[in-house]
Amino acid sequence: MKKNNIINLTINNQSVSVPEGSTVLQAAQKLNIHIPTLCNHDDLCVAGNCRVCVVEQKGSRVLVAACAQPVTDGMEIMTNSLKVRNARKHVVELLLSEHRADCTKCYRNQNCELQTLANEYSFGDHIFLDLVREHEHLIDNTSASIIKDDSKCIRCQRCVRTCSELQKVSAIAVSGKGSEMKISTFHDRPISHVVCTNCGQCVNRCPTGALTEKNYIDYVWDAIYDPEKHVVVQTAPAVRVSIGEDLGYDPGERVTGKMVTALKQLGFDSVLDTDFTADLTIMEEGTELLTRLKKVLVEKDKETALPMTTSCSPGWIKFIEHKYPEMLPNVSTCKSPQQMFGALAKTYYAEKRGLDPENIVSVSIMPCTAKKFEANRPEMRDSGYKDVDYVLTTREFAVMIKQAGIDFRTLEPTHHDSIMGESSGAGAIFGATGGVMEAAIRTAYEIVTGRPVPFDNLNITPVRGMEGVKEASLKIEKCKKEWSFLEGVELKVAIAHGLTNADEVMRAVSNGKANYHFIEIMACPGGCIGGGGQPIPTNINIRQKRIDAIYEEDMNMPIRKSHENPEIIQIYNDFLEKPNSHKAHELLHTHYLERVRY
């Protein structure tokens, strides 16, 4: 096929020219003609199965799916003929008939693509019989992160494509056929007992309320209103650049200060920052990396595994536990920033503030659904208590703001509380793919050489960007004496986001085809800013805007390196002694387990 051929066609009698290989839907978008879609999603391959986007093509007996139909020269398309309208209305009515339209009580009320279509095409009485069956009312809420409600499922298969294409997990697949066709785990096992990584990417792409995160809002309200409890909240780096989307702002708007004020108004006793423990992670993980390098390069220790991978992303952790358990020794033993925060909230923070940890409730606001599972892992109780009590997604946080009647736009920005509220730009960029790597290099390079990284404004651009797998290397020269074993070493790193890309990297590593020292892996596309707990919808443009905002956040910080964060310096002086100390190991490091293969 010749490339760059231009195809001329008409849509609703308007001429349009698009490149060969475009779909009718894309051509219509160029003309600003709206064709409704459901199964179609910018991040996923074409399915063409919901049939909501059917349009009339002159000369064709049947209607064609705009999302799947390639344009041809001279094609004449009608998107709004009577035939199209009637068919589309029927399709929407059919979907409604197999959907438990419990709208007023549904978590996705007013942010539901089926509801929007119903408003446009099928107000008034239902035409068809209600097909939702009793047994479908059985809701799978076994997972700490995700609830699957088949009675609201319209079988668009976006979740299945997400799980397979973006994440290469396929914890869910299409099963059965005909009227029995549905979305299933392996032999309908509870979602908590299969390879699901809890990443929540399916939740982000579900057009209805069939897949949602498990909601902990009421527990948090109860804690806030319990006078006995001191409720601390931590805010993840990616939340401040996305929460605005759920509150009427355009994607990419930074609302850090307003977010903090909102949390104070909600009644949290102390509003602290996960960015602080992101900085702490850099200290711990950077030290761990340098230690591993020393063991391998100097002591020739065969037991020490390289490359080391990051461990901040709980979706990634569960993925490797299921899929590459033999490579668990490669994963950094550092807890994620959320869990480091939790362990310190009920020890260091309690001590400093003179609080009984028994009475501390630790809440986190995360862009992530997997963090809910992570907080519930039995290993995550090193403070002697459950380190993080409740995890809320960005979306749940937005619901709380609305519930409290807060007018977010008019809030005056305030700063995070102290202690554990101070952070650097390095902590801030944890939210974007490549951010952990960049933060780590900023610190590790300086520790080893005594000089800042050789990049303009400390911006390590080779590790930035939306490419699925990024590779970079950095030659270490003129080391400080104690790091002389690294002299001349070319540090090789890789960054992957989205588990399909992670899988590719891990395959290359296990086949011996890659010789990296350090790999950053984030389970979600774009990193945490594309997390499963982020505002819906998502697409690559939205994710790019959130990333741009993250780097803006970094540039606006007075401190850009983790090791220069004064609260970090303080916590090592007052409490942890030094990175990877015995105490740090006790509280800030963890271990992993092999999990089932289905």
Added chain:
Amino acid sequence: MYQTDNLVKDLVEKHGRQRDSLMPILQGIVEKHNYLTDEAMVEVAQELDISAAEVYGTASFYSFLDTEPRGKYVIRVCKTITCAMKGKEEVIEALEDILKIKVGGTTSNGLFTLLETNCMGWCHKAPAMLINDIPYTELTREKIIKIIKDYMHK
């Protein structure tokens, strides 16, 4: 519980590890054991490097790739129009009487499972049924009793 260890490995050896080997492998397991256990599906998934949910999802699309326990002899009575017109109900009744199970059930000795199926291409000799792979046509109560007795004594 049946042993799949060597069976799955042998089938994978024979048909290969590509995705397009999945059907022949699953068919091979069913041929030997009449249905797919979870263990077998997980093993196939690992051999072919695909997810177990996908193996289950694919198997569950095909009515002959059962994922629930089945007897040694799986009886499938055609229920489509001509067989329905020509006495399919009597066939089912006769089978239920002799096997003492209902459609969907398996005899307690694990020998027979009774199922219905869609048109199997014997309309001119209706009513018809399959026992495993073998078709039986122009069924009458007497004929059915004889067929089943023969299987009981196999």
Added chain:
Amino acid sequence: METKKISKVDLIFEHIDPREVLTKAYGMTRDEIIDEILESGLKGRGGAGFPTGMKWKLCSEEKEKTKYIICNADEGEPGTFKDREILDRVAYKVYAGMTIAGKAVGAKKGIIYLRGEYKFLLPQLRMQLDGFLKMSNEIGYDFEIDFRLGSGAYICGEESALFESIEGKRGEPRNKPPYPTHSGLFGKPTVVNNVETLVNSVIILKYGSKKYKQMGTMFSTGAKVFSVSGDTPIPGIYELELGMSLLEFVKEFGDGDTKAVQVGGAAGFCVPRKLFASTVIGFEGVPTGGSMKLFNSSRSMYNVLHNYLEFFTEESCGQCTPCRVGCQQLLRGVESVKKRESKSTYLNELVKLADTMKIASKCGLGQSVGNAFKSIVENFREEIIY
């Protein structure tokens, strides 16, 4: 419209020496073979009726090195059993047809997708294939044939669903375009022909397209194997010229009390007695893959319709909305009208739904459910309601 008297022929099951036809085809160029098939006017015998010569030509023009010939032996349409009979009695003609098609389009690999229900035929088919391949190799053909089995899924007779099934996936039809002749099995140019179509191509090459065209009508050349069942004293397989009227057919096969004939299986049309005389069996009238089911006055057309709808509700692949949900709505809808839970006028809504399914479904299955539904409801409305 021209109609023909009943005219029985014996070409499909007639025993021939395949070596003779294969040798003849071997001496022809690819274009000569394709031209002969085009000239014959042969249309696919599986039911859809796409011109076979055109299919071969399109595939032949593709530049890809790897191409496939697939014999669709997933005969699942209720009331059709002729392909089983053909494979049972003259499989070598099927192999010959595939081999010739392979030469015509430039394919070296053929696959017979045999429905699981016919697995019992496999041992004899494999044995016959061994002998056949020896012979075709001797003539000089370089074409291999393999079997793949279905496992009980009607939809796998749809060609792109069939590809998915061979590729080890759920038999869910693909979006079209791309069409199989351009991108079929494993993304390669593929010809899918029905068992009977392939045998017809052998007949055409043996007797020539001129002679072949003398049978049938202008739009429906040749003869066709009919699977006759239901209320008939003589159920079975009959090879008849195309173009006869249904009245002629019923005179021959009916029991004297025929009130309706379902032409083309569950996916086909129900023709009531009053339309027998004006209905031509062929592509200009009511097309059929060969399924002819006769119903006499003792039969309830509600039961017939209900049985078909249950069939489609189970056999729809389930991926597209109009078919998955539409089939269930039609089934539950007629049930609720029958039980007086819905008004009889609800049938009008269901007819409109059937129209939507015809134009909005992704594949031929969903698009044809409306055929049986509308033709039964419109002609036997009273029986559905009361």
